[in-house]
Structures are given as structure tokens and as C-alpha cells.
Amino acid sequence: xxLPSAIALGRxxxxxxxxxxxxxxLSVQDGLVIGSVLVxxxxxxLPLGAVVALSFLVPVPGIGNYWSIFQNATVHAVVGxxxxxxxxxxxxxxxxxxxxxxxxxxxxxxxxxxxxxxVLLPLWISVLVRNYAWIxxxxxxxxxxxxxxxxGWLDQPVSLVRNSFGVVLGMVHYMLPYAILPIYAQMARxxxxxxxxxxxxxxxxxxxxxxxxxxxxxxxxxxAAFLTSIMSLGFYLTPAMLGGGKTVMVAEFxxxxxxxxxxxxxxxxxxxxxxxxxGALVWRFSHLLELATAKPKT
Amino acid sequence: MxxxxxxxxHPTRLAESTGRAVVVxxxxxxxxxxxxxxxxxxxxxxxxxxxxxxxxxxxFSEPAWRDSLLQSVGVALPAACLALLIGLSFCLGAxxxxxxxxxxxxxxxxxPLIVPGxxxxxxxxxxxxxxxxxxxxxxxxxxxxxxxxxxxxLSVSASLSSVxxxxxxxxxxxxxxxxxxxxxxxxxxxxxxxxxxxxxxFVTSWDEIVVTLFITSRNVITLPKxxxxxxxxxxxxxxxxxxxxxxxxxxxxxxxxxxxxxxxxSLPSPNTIA
Numbered sequence: 001x002x003l004p005s006a007i008a009l010g011r012x013x014x015x016x017x018x019x020x021x022x023x024x025x026l027s028v029q030d031g032l033v034i035g036s037v038l039v040x041x042x043x044x045x046l047p048l049g050a051v052v053a054l055s056f057l058v059p060v061p062g063i064g065n066y067w068s069i070f071q072n073a074t075v076h077a078v079v080g081x082x083x084x085x086x087x088x089x090x091x092x093x094x095x096x097x098x099x100x101x102x103x104x105x106x107x108x109x110x111x112x113x114x115x116x117x118x119v120l121l122p123l124w125i126s127v128l129v130r131n132y133a134w135i136x137x138x139x140x141x142x143x144x145x146x147x148x149x150x151x152g153w154l155d156q157p158v159s160l161v162r163n164s165f166g167v168v169l170g171m172v173h174y175m176l177p178y179a180i181l182p183i184y185a186q187m188a189r190x191x192x193x194x195x196x197x198x199x200x201x202x203x204x205x206x207x208x209x210x211x212x213x214x215x216x217x218x219x220x221x222x223x224a225a226f227l228t229s230i231m232s233l234g235f236y237l238t239p240a241m242l243g244g245g246k247t248v249m250v251a252e253f254x255x256x257x258x259x260x261x262x263x264x265x266x267x268x269x270x271x272x273x274x275x276x277x278x279g280a281l282v283w284r285f286s287h288l289l290e291l292a293t294a295k296p297k298t
Numbered sequence: 299m300x301x302x303x304x305x306x307x308h309p310t311r312l313a314e315s316t317g318r319a320v321v322v323x324x325x326x327x328x329x330x331x332x333x334x335x336x337x338x339x340x341x342x343x344x345x346x347x348x349x350x351x352x353x354x355x356x357x358f359s360e361p362a363w364r365d366s367l368l369q370s371v372g373v374a375l376p377a378a379c380l381a382l383l384i385g386l387s388f389c390l391g392a393x394x395x396x397x398x399x400x401x402x403x404x405x406x407x408x409x410p411l412i413v414p415g416x417x418x419x420x421x422x423x424x425x426x427x428x429x430x431x432x433x434x435x436x437x438x439x440x441x442x443x444x445x446x447x448x449x450x451x452l453s454v455s456a457s458l459s460s461v462x463x464x465x466x467x468x469x470x471x472x473x474x475x476x477x478x479x480x481x482x483x484x485x486x487x488x489x490x491x492x493x494x495x496x497x498x499x500f501v502t503s504w505d506e507i508v509v510t511l512f513i514t515s516r517n518v519i520t521l522p523k524x525x526x527x528x529x530x531x532x533x534x535x536x537x538x539x540x541x542x543x544x545x546x547x548x549x550x551x552x553x554x555x556x557x558x559x560x561x562x563x564s565l566p567s568p569n570t571i572a
Binding site (some may be wrong): 033034038047055097135143209271275282 | 324
């Protein structure tokens with residue numbers, strides 16, 4: 001079934017401009033596309049499709065799983081928590097990211113290089129190591145607590161991780177570079193004389209910012225919002241490590257269904273819904289991704 | 299906007315100092331692990347009596363850490379090769395083709411980058427158990443290759459886009475065989491894209507943890523999984539040593555790319571998309 005349609009598909013865009021060596025009507029180029037797409041279908045789309053299919057099949061065929069998910073109070077709480085933490089972290093990340101990108105544009109060449117390095121560096125260090133560092137810094141016996149107590153700012157150690165605070169902190173830290181880079185890339189393209197022009201035409205600084213600079217930087221902000229929203233909805237590692245089981249978000253809830261309670265119906269149904277939401281976001285906003293991949297000027 | 303009137307100076311200053319504080323916040327946990335890694339105690343703390351390189355040695359001498367390092371290399375190398383094979387095939391095949399079908403396939407190739415890791419975890423947990431590859435080397439390599447695939451596609455198609463469309467015809471008309479045309483004219487022009495794709499795929503596999511947790515058990519223990527397991531026991535300073543080494547490697551790589559000029563800098567970074 002798949003092979004003939006894949007070949008037909010290959011032929012369909014065989015309006016190829018170069019043919020390396022035609023083999024029985026199919027160019028090598030067709031073969032390359034068909035081969036790689038078949039691998040993708042077998043190794044990627046089939047396993048994902050199975051998750052979607054299972055959500056309609058186990059334990060009994062039908063849409064019963066979706067019906068019960070929508071009535072499940074635990075799921076409501078988890079989804080509510082996820083939406084709340086996601087909007088909080090995305091909001092914080094965008095705000096701080098925008099300000100930081102602005103500071104990057106304003107900075108001199110050397111300071112900008114240093115700051116950019118600081119923004120890029122965390123991307124290359126495993127999120128496990130980063131979360132480890134946060135636990136080491138913020139736990140009751142950790143470094144921040146002992147410093148605060150030594151300075152007499154605290155009597156008792158306070159737990160700054162294994163709660164919602166830790167989750168928000170860890171997530172914002174993870175997502176910030178993904179917000180800063182696209183916003184900065186966009187801001188760097190703005191003609192720096194425009195706000196001055198606005199000022200010389202009588203705009204107040206605030207007006208120049210709100211009516212000139214902000215609209216011009218909005219595409220970068222939108223790309224950052226898109227990226228961080230997708231990330232925050234499916235966040236698994238950071239809530240699991242820094243949340244201490246108290247701040248359970250959708251991804252961790254799904255993992256519990258797979259490894260502990262073995263409720264495949266709930267796991268596959270929630271996975272399908274998460275996939276649907278992510279897919280819808282990508283479908284609607286994928287044009288923003290091209291901006292997000294744009295390279296920041298250095 | 300560098301508005302110069304004294305009134306607008308104040309918000310700009312505030313933004314500048316906030317921006318600097320954010321950068322400090324970003325590097326803070328990375329810097330904090332350096333002194334921890336030289337701790338002379340077996341548990342996590344700042345150094346007590348003196349500095350010690352104990353934990354760096356443990357990384358290579360303790361069987362659990364050494365084996366997981368070797369396993370990670372053993373998984374990441376074939377996974378990156380496989381990702382390169384699939385991604386390069388696709389990019390060469392789809393090169394210079396337009397239309398909705400190609401765009402759709404390109405988006406599909408980027409899927410593993412966009413779909414949340416936990417969904418991959420559920421899907422592969424199920425699929426690999428079904429075909430008997432759960433907790434196997436082959437299954438882990440396959441999944442890691444799929445996760446690295448988008449980076450290969452992004453880097454290779456980016457470098458392909460700057461290759462002259464008539465490259466192959468020109469080579470052929472000058473008497474090159476199809477294979478020669480490919481090897482001696484096209485591939486050399488996209489070698490940086492290929493190299494970047496390979497490196498990103500390797501790093502993706504090297505770092506992968508979420509899906510690995512769900513598709514492996516006792517057999518396959520990669521480095522991130524070993525870190526994950528160690529975190530349940532205590533905050534072992536070995537992890538700090540490991541992070542410090544990663545930090546050093548990253549700094550060296552950043553330095554090397556900034557010294558080697560613009561060629562490497564023109565490559566897309568996968569991290570600006572994911």
C-alpha cells in the first residue's frame with residue numbers, strides 16, 4: 001500500500017531539473033526522496049500514529065477515552081496547572097527576553113559579544129546538569145540558603161526547589177535563550193534612526209517606543225512566543241526534576257500513566273490531545289519559524 | 299533605540315541593567331558547578347579543606363560512569379551517521395523541487411524537533427516493545443537518529459540553497475560521471491552543512507534523556523541516564539565535573555568558531571529553532 005503511493009508521490013514532483021541517472025523511469029533523486037520518506041514513515045509516523053490509534057482503541061473502541069478525559073477531575077487539575085505554569089513562564093520569558101534583546105541591541109560591540117556568548121552558552125549544557133546546578137544552589141541545604149542565613153537575611157532555610165517556584169525558575173532559565181535570540185534578530189534589523197525620527201517629529205519617548213519600535217520588533221516577539229509556548233506545554237524534565245512531584249504538568253502526568261499506573265488509555269489520549277494542540281499551533285504559526293531560524297547579526 | 303534625551307535615558311538604563319542581570323542569571327548555574335566539581339567531599343558542597351580533582355578521575359575510573367560514557371559515544375556515533383544518511387538523502391532528493399508536497403515532507407522531517415519529547419517517549423516505548431527492541435542498543439540508535447534528523451535536514455538544506463542550481467549539469471557536460479559530479483562538485487560545496495548536521499545530530503543523541511528513559515531499562519545506560527539515576531541517590535559532584543568539562547568544550551568550540559572566521563558562523567544553529 002505505502003510503496004506504490006510513495007512511488008507515485010515521487011513521480012509527482014519528478015519535475016526535477018536534474019536527473020543524475022534515470023533508472024526505469026525513476027531518477028536517483030526520486031529514489032532518494034522515496035527512500036528517506038519511507039524510513040520516516042516506518043520509524044516515525046507509524047509509532048506516532050499508533051499512539052493516536054490506541055487512544056481510540058483501548059480499552060474499548062470508540063471515543064470513550066476522550067469523553068472520560070474531559071470529565072476526569074485529576075486531568076482537569078493537571079491541565080489547569082499546566083496552562084497556569086505555561087502562561088506564567090512564557091509571559092516572564094517574553095518580558096525578560098524582550099528587555100535583554102533590547103539591552104543587546106544597545107550594548108557596544110564587545111559587551112554584545114560577551115552577552116551573546118552568555119545567552120548561547122546554556123543551550124550547549126545538558127538540561128540535566130543545569131537542573132542539577134539549580135537543586136544544588138537552591139535546596140534547603142544549598143548554597144543560596146547558607147549565604148542568606150550567614151548574612152542574617154534568613155533564620156530558617158527555605159526550600160526554593162521541589163515546588164512551583166523551582167519549576168518556574170528552571171523553565172524560564174531554559175526558555176530564555178529561545179526568546180532572546182529571535183527577538184534580538186528582529187530588533188537588530190530595525191533601522192536605528194527611526195525612533196529618533198519619531199522623536200524629531202514630536203513623539204514622546206514613550207510614543208516613539210510604543211508606536212514605532214514595538215510594532216517593528218513584533219515579528220520577533222511573535223516567533224519567540226510561538227517557540228516558548230510549544231516548549232512550555234510539553235515540558236517534562238524540568239517540572240519532573242524541580243517540581244518534586246508536587247507540580248505535576250501534563251507531560252509528567254502522561255509519564256506516570258505509562259510507567260506507574262499503566263493507564264494506556266489516559267496516556268495515549270492525552271498524548272494525542274497534546275499532539276493536536278502542538279500541531280494546531282505549528283499549523284497556524286509555522287510562518288514565524290522562518291524568522292526564528294534567522295541568524296542574529298553579530 | 300538610543301534616544302538621547304535625558305528623559306528617555308532612564309528606561310533605557312533600566313533595560314540595560316535588567317538585560318545584564320538576565321545574562322548573569324543565565325550563566326549562574328553553569329558557573330556555580332565549577333567550584334562544586336573541585337569539591338574534596340563525596341557529597342555535593344563547595345570545597346572544604348582544599349581543591350581536589352577526585353571527581354574528574356572518578357568519571358573515567360568508576361565503572362558506572364566510564365561505561366555510560368562509552369555507551370553514549372557508542373550510541374551517538376551510529377545515530378548521527380544514520381541521521382546523516384537519511385537526512386542527506388532527503389535533501390539531495392528534494393533539492394530544487396517546489397510544490398506543496400515537498401513543503402509538507404520538509405515539515406514532516408522537522409517533526410521530531412517540534413513534537414514534545416513525552417509523546418515520542420510514549421510512542422517509542424510502545425513501538426520498540428512491539429518489535430522486541432525495547433532496552434536494546436539498536437532501538438536506542440534508531441530513535442536517537444530520528445531525533446537528530448531535523449538538524450541534518452536544516453543544516454544541509456541551508457547549505458544546499460546557496461549551491462548553484464546547474465552545478466551537476468555543468469560537471470556532467472564537462473565529462474564527469476554522475477558519481478564524480480556528486481562527489482567532486484556538489485558534496486564539497488555543502489561539506490560545512492554536512493559537518494554541522496552531523497555534529498548537531500551527535501549532540502542531540504549525546505544529550506537525549508526523555509525518550510531514552512522510556513525505551514531503556516538495565517541494558518542501555520547512556521551518560522544522561524546515568525546522571526538521571528545518580529540524582530536519585532544524592533547530588534554527586536561527578537555531575538558537576540561532567541558539566542564543567544562540557545562547559546570547557548563549549549567555550550573552546552565557541553572560541554574556535556569565532557577564530558575560524560565567517561564560514562562556520564554562517565551555519566544555522568539548531569538551537570535557535572528548537
